[in-house]
Amino acid sequence: MPSGVLRSFLETRLAELEEQGLGNSIEPLEGPNGPVITINGKSFINLSSNNYLGLATDERIIEAGIQAMRIYGAGAGAVRTINGTMTLHAELEEKLAAFKGTEAAIAYQSGFNCNMAAISAVMDQHDAILSDELNHASIIDGCRLSKAKIIRYRHSDMDDLNRKAKEAVESGLFAKVMVITDGVFSMDGDVAKLPDIVDIAERYGLITYVDDAHGSGVLGKGAGTVKHFGLSERIDFQIGTLSKAIGVVGGYVAGTKPLIDWLKVRSRPFLFSTSLPPAAVASCIASIDILRNSTEAYERLWDNANYFKRGLTELGFDIGASETPITPCIIGDEKKTQRFxxxxxxxxxYAKAIVFPTVPLGTGRVRNMPTAAHTREMLDRALEIYAAAKRELEREDAG
Incomplete structure (x- = not known):
């Protein structure tokens, strides 16, 4: 039996979260995570998936995974540095490097693992990290793990970044200074000011690190935010995920060959966790081949995203500063957001409420993710429901 102290702590805190509108429930899907999903026998238009290009349910991706499992087995069986590296892993990393325009790449079990691995392998207690205040939780945790001095700068505020970079470098206190940013910010859909960040980094000799989890497959004709701005030669670390636009699972770091060689001998998730299973790796390879050979899904994604954004704006919703398919409807109050x-x-x-601690208190929103797989009819129906929900919420507030 759990201790009475633990049970009391958990029950009290969970009740507090529910009272504050910060609770969460998980509802298993009864099928694939496509544009329409089924939960408890009911169908929903799905606006909460990161499956941007619809590749998670693409038959070519599925078939590649099935064939790889038949040849290589269900699991890799070991960490990469013992005998868990298969020819498929090497092929995936070669294709990732070509996709991102770098000398080399290294694959991890998740995008979260990438940030835990890469930051702490290069930065330590003698260093400093300049981090955008809205960076993803995995960046925050990776920075903490490194034991470097963390200096937060105001979100996309280049004057603040410039001032803090100058202070950090001129203080003489740090052996290395890194600047870290998301390429696309996942809660608001805005894009990092990478050209300005790179200029500041080069002015002060900073290491540059871009987590492009939500930019890869979405910007730069699919190659990501760094490619979108033409900065492939000027960014030290390009981080990406294989679970969003790529449609499978895993993550990667792309950069110079010496960087990747270092991560292979010093990044702990690579050294101490079993490598990606063969089916996932083969599916990732097939997905990357599709992205490199065709922009059809990419263009359809943007057509749908722009259409849905216009519809929400015309209905009077606040979609913030989104520049990408990520489209928040910012409600504000946490309980009201949950109600909506x-x-x-x-x-x-199906559009989940996003509240604190994922976003700051008072900025609750329903985050919408139109994808390449949605039809115009699905989006029109969703907009009708949004309009009706808005009217109902306004009536409730008035009453």
Missing amino acids: SRILYREGV
Whole structure:
């Protein structure tokens, strides 16, 4: 039996979260995570998936995984440095490097693992990291693990970054200074000011690190935010995930060959965790081949995203500063946000409420992710439901 102290702590804290509108429930899908999903026998238009290009359910990707499993088995069987590296892993890393325009790449078990691995392998207690205040949780944890001095700069505020970079470098206190940013910020959909960040980094001799989890497959004709700005030769670390636009699972770091060689001998998730299973690796390879050979899904994604954004704006929703398919409907109050999401759910739209601590208090939102797989009819129906939900919420507030 759990200790009474633990049970009391958990029950009290969970009740507090529910009271504050910060609770969360997990509802298993009864099928694939496509543009329409099924939960408890009911169908929903799905606006909460990161499956940007619809590749998670693409038959070519599925078939590649099936064939690899038949040849290589279900699991890799070991860490990469013992005998868990298969020819498939090497092929994936070669294709990732070509995709990102770098000398080399290294694959990890998740995008979260990438940030835990790469930051702490290069930065330590003698260093400093300049981190955008809205960077992803995995960057925050990776920075903490490194034991470097963490200096937060205001979100996309280049004057603040310049001032803090100058202070950090001129202080003489740090052996190395790194600047870290998301390429696309996952809660607001805005894009990092990479050209300005690179100029500041080169002015002060900073290491540059871009987590492009939500940019790869979405910007730069699919190659990502760094390629979008033409900065492939000026960024030290390009981080990406294989679970969003790529549609499978895993993550990677792309950069120079010496950087990747260092990560292979010093990044702990690579050294101490079993490597990606063969089926996932083969599916990733097939997905990257599709992205490099065709922009059809990429263009369809943007057509759908722009259409849905216009529709929400015309309905009077605040979609913030989004520049990408990530489209928040910012409600504000946490309980009101949860209520709005429940109305959408009741009417057949699955769009989860995003509240603190994922976003700051008072900025609750329903985050929408239109994908290449949505039809115009699906999006039109979703907009109708949004309009009705908005009216219902306004009536409730008025009453």
